[in-house]
Amino acid sequence: MDKEEILYIIKNNLIGNNKLKLLLADVNTVDIAEIFEEVDRETVIRLFRILPKPLASDVFAYIESDNQQIIIEALTDTEIGEIMRGLFMDDAVDFIEEMPANVVNRVLQNVTGEKRKLINQILQYPDDSAGSIMTTEYVFLYEDDTVKEAFDTIRNTGVNKETIYTCYVIRKNRLLLGVVSAKDLMLALPHQRIKEIMYANPIFAGTTDDREIIADQFQKYGLIAMPVVDKEQRLVGIITVDDIVDVIVEENTEDIEKMGALAPSSEPYLKTGVFKLSKNRIVWLLILMISATFTGIIITNFEAKMVALPILMVFIPLLMDTGGNAGAQTSTLIIRGMAVGEISPKDIFRILWKEIRVALLCGFGLGIVNFIWVFAVYGQNLMLSIAVTVTLYSTLIIAKMLGSVLPIFARRVKIDPAIMAAPMITTIVDALSLIIYFMIASAILGL
Amino acid sequence: MDKEEILYIIKNNLIGNNKLKLLLADVNTVDIAEIFEEVDRETVIRLFRILPKPLASDVFAYIESDNQQIIIEALTDTEIGEIMRGLFMDDAVDFIEEMPANVVNRVLQNVTGEKRKLINQILQYPDDSAGSIMTTEYVFLYEDDTVKEAFDTIRNTGVNKETIYTCYVIRKNRLLLGVVSAKDLMLALPHQRIKEIMYANPIFAGTTDDREIIADQFQKYGLIAMPVVDKEQRLVGIITVDDIVDVIVEENTEDIEKMGALAPSSEPYLKTGVFKLSKNRIVWLLILMISATFTGIIITNFEAKMVALPILMVFIPLLMDTGGNAGAQTSTLIIRGMAVGEISPKDIFRILWKEIRVALLCGFGLGIVNFIWVFAVYGQNLMLSIAVTVTLYSTLIIAKMLGSVLPIFARRVKIDPAIMAAPMITTIVDALSLIIYFMIASAILGL
Numbered sequence: 074m075d076k077e078e079i080l081y082i083i084k085n086n087l088i089g090n091n092k093l094k095l096l097l098a099d100v101n102t103v104d105i106a107e108i109f110e111e112v113d114r115e116t117v118i119r120l121f122r123i124l125p126k127p128l129a130s131d132v133f134a135y136i137e138s139d140n141q142q143i144i145i146e147a148l149t150d151t152e153i154g155e156i157m158r159g160l161f162m163d164d165a166v167d168f169i170e171e172m173p174a175n176v177v178n179r180v181l182q183n184v185t186g187e188k189r190k191l192i193n194q195i196l197q198y199p200d201d202s203a204g205s206i207m208t209t210e211y212v213f214l215y216e217d218d219t220v221k222e223a224f225d226t227i228r229n230t231g232v233n234k235e236t237i238y239t240c241y242v243i244r245k246n247r248l249l250l251g252v253v254s255a256k257d258l259m260l261a262l263p264h265q266r267i268k269e270i271m272y273a274n275p276i277f278a279g280t281t282d283d284r285e286i287i288a289d290q291f292q293k294y295g296l297i298a299m300p301v302v303d304k305e306q307r308l309v310g311i312i313t314v315d316d317i318v319d320v321i322v323e324e325n326t327e328d329i330e331k332m333g334a335l336a337p338s339s340e341p342y343l344k345t346g347v348f349k350l351s352k353n354r355i356v357w358l359l360i361l362m363i364s365a366t367f368t369g370i371i372i373t374n375f376e377a378k379m380v381a382l383p384i385l386m387v388f389i390p391l392l393m394d395t396g397g398n399a400g401a402q403t404s405t406l407i408i409r410g411m412a413v414g415e416i417s418p419k420d421i422f423r424i425l426w427k428e429i430r431v432a433l434l435c436g437f438g439l440g441i442v443n444f445i446w447v448f449a450v451y452g453q454n455l456m457l458s459i460a461v462t463v464t465l466y467s468t469l470i471i472a473k474m475l476g477s478v479l480p481i482f483a484r485r486v487k488i489d490p491a492i493m494a495a496p497m498i499t500t501i502v503d504a505l506s507l508i509i510y511f512m513i514a515s516a517i518l519g520l
Numbered sequence: 521m522d523k524e525e526i527l528y529i530i531k532n533n534l535i536g537n538n539k540l541k542l543l544l545a546d547v548n549t550v551d552i553a554e555i556f557e558e559v560d561r562e563t564v565i566r567l568f569r570i571l572p573k574p575l576a577s578d579v580f581a582y583i584e585s586d587n588q589q590i591i592i593e594a595l596t597d598t599e600i601g602e603i604m605r606g607l608f609m610d611d612a613v614d615f616i617e618e619m620p621a622n623v624v625n626r627v628l629q630n631v632t633g634e635k636r637k638l639i640n641q642i643l644q645y646p647d648d649s650a651g652s653i654m655t656t657e658y659v660f661l662y663e664d665d666t667v668k669e670a671f672d673t674i675r676n677t678g679v680n681k682e683t684i685y686t687c688y689v690i691r692k693n694r695l696l697l698g699v700v701s702a703k704d705l706m707l708a709l710p711h712q713r714i715k716e717i718m719y720a721n722p723i724f725a726g727t728t729d730d731r732e733i734i735a736d737q738f739q740k741y742g743l744i745a746m747p748v749v750d751k752e753q754r755l756v757g758i759i760t761v762d763d764i765v766d767v768i769v770e771e772n773t774e775d776i777e778k779m780g781a782l783a784p785s786s787e788p789y790l791k792t793g794v795f796k797l798s799k800n801r802i803v804w805l806l807i808l809m810i811s812a813t814f815t816g817i818i819i820t821n822f823e824a825k826m827v828a829l830p831i832l833m834v835f836i837p838l839l840m841d842t843g844g845n846a847g848a849q850t851s852t853l854i855i856r857g858m859a860v861g862e863i864s865p866k867d868i869f870r871i872l873w874k875e876i877r878v879a880l881l882c883g884f885g886l887g888i889v890n891f892i893w894v895f896a897v898y899g900q901n902l903m904l905s906i907a908v909t910v911t912l913y914s915t916l917i918i919a920k921m922l923g924s925v926l927p928i929f930a931r932r933v934k935i936d937p938a939i940m941a942a943p944m945i946t947t948i949v950d951a952l953s954l955i956i957y958f959m960i961a962s963a964i965l966g967l
Binding site: 224228231291293297314318319326328330332334347348355363365370376395398401402405409413415416423424430434435439494499500504 | 548671685766772777779788798805812816817830833835844845852853854860874886890950
């Protein structure tokens with residue numbers, strides 16, 4: 074039975090709670106959580122109470138924060154304690170981060186002292202750090218354990234761990250010595266010692282490492298989990314690949330937003346308020362508007378020439394837009410290339426050499442079309458056609474150069490290259506294209 | 521020892537092959553593969569020959585295709601056979617796809633008939649389908665197997681499987697019945713039957729399903745592997761999360777490229793030729809250039825008015841740029857929101873209502889700055905200041921409307937919404953902003 078059918082049954086109260094319970098037993102946890110998003114407040118609470126205890130925590134982790142709050146406010150202290158016991162640390166922290174202070178206090182009063190300490194510690198890691206996305210439920214083994222003992226440990230503790238497929242080998246003081254995969258364990262002999270089969274050079278993260286760099290490493294090495302250590306190399310948590318997939322998508326969204334002249338936001342669009350949305354946009358709009366006034370000043374200086382030959386005005390949008398687009402194309406490729414690690418600042422001369430040739434080729438195609446159009450439509454004026462076409466060609470070359478150089482320069486001076494995307498490049502190229510236009514027009518047309 | 525040090529040792533021939541072999545034994549496979557990218561042709565071949573056999577195939581899978589070709593051309597038929605035996609099916613197919621016909625023939629002559637058949641079959645799946653990214657090395661169990669038998673199966677066959685953490689339960693005719701995780705197996709009793717502990721409703725893909733949709737499901741459900749079935753529900757392969765991470769990054773790159781008015785390309789920038797780069801750009805540049813001529817035509821119609829009041833020209837770049845940027849901001853959010861599944865076409869009225877209010881708010885801020893600037897700098901001309909500011913305000917509202925509607929409209933008519941990003945929106949808004957400008961200026965300034 075799919076989600077829509079179950080939703081229909083719930084909304085129309087077609088079956089009793091016991092039957093509904095049986096029905097939900099066969100539905101994926103994530104799909105159950107989605108059902109919560111589409112029912113009213115009372116049903117949210119009723120539905121949550123029907124869920125069997127172990128399933129309740131799993132579902133709770135996937136429910137959106139506004140409904141999490143509704144549920145918590147309807148539960149008793151004991152029930153809250155049960156939910157919290159069933160939550161993995163990363164899900165518990167994600168949930169608490171979104172709650173108002175009074176809910177947080179009530180939740181923290183109903184967890185064990187040890188868990189409270191851990192939650193508070195993780196809450197203090199910076200937003201984009203390894204510490205903030207790690208969880209603390211992992212299987213640890215000691216180097217002198219045998220494979221048989223390791224299996225016993227997994228059997229006794231594994232059911233509450235986020236992954237058992239990588240086990241972490243530590244000293245008594247939690248110093249990380251190595252990792253051993255469940256695969257290695259299954260293929261080993263029962264009496265072998267962990268230290269004989271463990272891998273001693275695992276890739277690991279520090280608690281304050283940037284989550285974007287960690288995501289790159291997951292991708293590069295094809296990892297499914299990574300240990301996180303503190304400054305003394307003691308194991309404090311693990312990061313699992315499902316969270317990394319979310320990080321990659323979020324980081325890409327941030328990049329795309331920056332490239333669209335928006336302050337990045339981690340909230341979904343439909344849940345963001347109008348003031349927040351406006352705030353995320355107005356700064357860049359203002360900066361770019363003020364920059365565009367310089368282009369206006371350029372026009373002021375050439376007003377007399379345009380009044381003398383008004384047809385010059387006609388080609389301004391075409392030259393500005395084409396230059397802007399050409400520059401945006403290049404900067405898009407360079408910014409993305411740097412983001413995925415395919416391009417580094419040292420490649421600048423190779424890039425410039427490529428872009429000059431691309432500009433010459435594209436300029437040739439565009440130039441022919443443009444020349445024919447200007448010549449045919451605007452009174453077969455040869456000199457005018459030449460002036461516009463030469464400007465187009467020159468603008469294209471300069472736009473492609475700037476599209477290459479500016480993102481790399483930004484990276485060099487530690488500014489995010491994404492701000493050198495379409496909007497900024499367009500604004501800069503607009504001004505330059507007009508200067509070139511008026512210079513070339515003056516020279517060729519003798520104004 | 522890190523990669524740079526080893527590279528230094530290799531380049532300067534500081535140690536013999538045997539010592540080098542020992543050194544490489546401690547280096548991660550992926551890092552060894554990277555070393556191949558930075559040495560010359562002869563060293564590529566020498567280095568590959570000193571790798572121990574099982575490691576050789578693993579490293580080969582990560583080497584870039586130009587070096588893969590160099591290696592294959594230097595190997596004997598027997599050696600090629602050995603490498604191919606060690607490659608997982610997905611890596612084998614990725615490798616073969618990049619090779620010229622003569623290399624492909626030689627490679628296929630040196631694999632078993634069964635493997636050749638499989639490779640040919642996978643090569644036929646469309647580029648973006650589940651079939652093209654799946655691999656065929658998985659552990660399968662039968663429903664009547666006991667847990668003990670399952671462990672024996674894993675021990676006997678698991679070493680050559682891409683993942684053993686999810687095992688697939690099938691009938692003799694390969695019909696997929698369910699999945700059982702290694703975790704379930706480890707926590708079960710030896711005499712339990714697989715059918716008692718398996719999960720019978722796994723999320724699965726069809727061979728021709730779009731890989732982007734599969735990636736969304738990996739993200740939604742936090743999967744580490746997914747079975748792929750044919751039309752008769754028979755298991756033909758699995759997709760693992762490491763490949764999905766690559767898919768997500770590639771699909772995001774494609775989206776970003778489309779949003780930057782580029783034909784998407786799967787090749788890294790630095791490895792793409794100048795002709796290919798130009799081809800990926802010129803089509804959009806031409807389309808947008810021709811569109812911009814319409815904006816020129818609008819100016820032609822108002823030429824006389826601008827000659828009468830040349831100062832009107834000064835504000836054209838500002839109005840065009842700000843409108844374009846405001847529209848691009850909105851379309852960026854809507855396109856990304858649809859790509860990650862947060863926004864669907866049915867939300868259009870909620871979006872429009874949000875955007876109108878955002879436009880009013882942003883317009884208020886920009887309008888004040890703009891009014892003061894025009895009034896102060898351009899001769900304290902009240903009517904002119906009002907005309908420019910009202911145009912700015914109107915343009916902003918229209919730009920935000922178009923930025924919402926056009927991507928959603930594109931999705932509705934099954935065009936990729938990403939083409940309605942900054943470049944296209946800017947071009948359209950440019951034309952509209954000028955029309956508004958001239959209408960408002962005519963009305964307010966009585967031209």
